[in-house]
Amino acid sequence: MKHQYRFDSCGCYLDPGEGLLCDECRYRVRSRIKKMDNYNLAFRESQDGQYQMKLQEVM
Structure with a gap:
């Protein structure tokens, strides 16, 4: 019996x-x-409205 439920994204x-x-x-x-x-x-x-990015947290 073949399944009817097949996921389109990954198959x-x-x-x-x-x-x-x-x-x-x-x-x-x-x-x-x-x-x-x-x-x-x-x-x-x-505090002065500039955005800061901490690279340690991204990696």
Whole structure:
């Protein structure tokens, strides 16, 4: 029996109760969100209105 649930983005076959994302795609989304959070933490506004970036937090 062939599965009807195929994820368009990566081509993985999903179980009916698995949801909308496969495990690999879910991991990629979480790592992308974590990376964006790190970027957002690296930029800060100083008292004089200038933005500062801490490179240690990005890497």
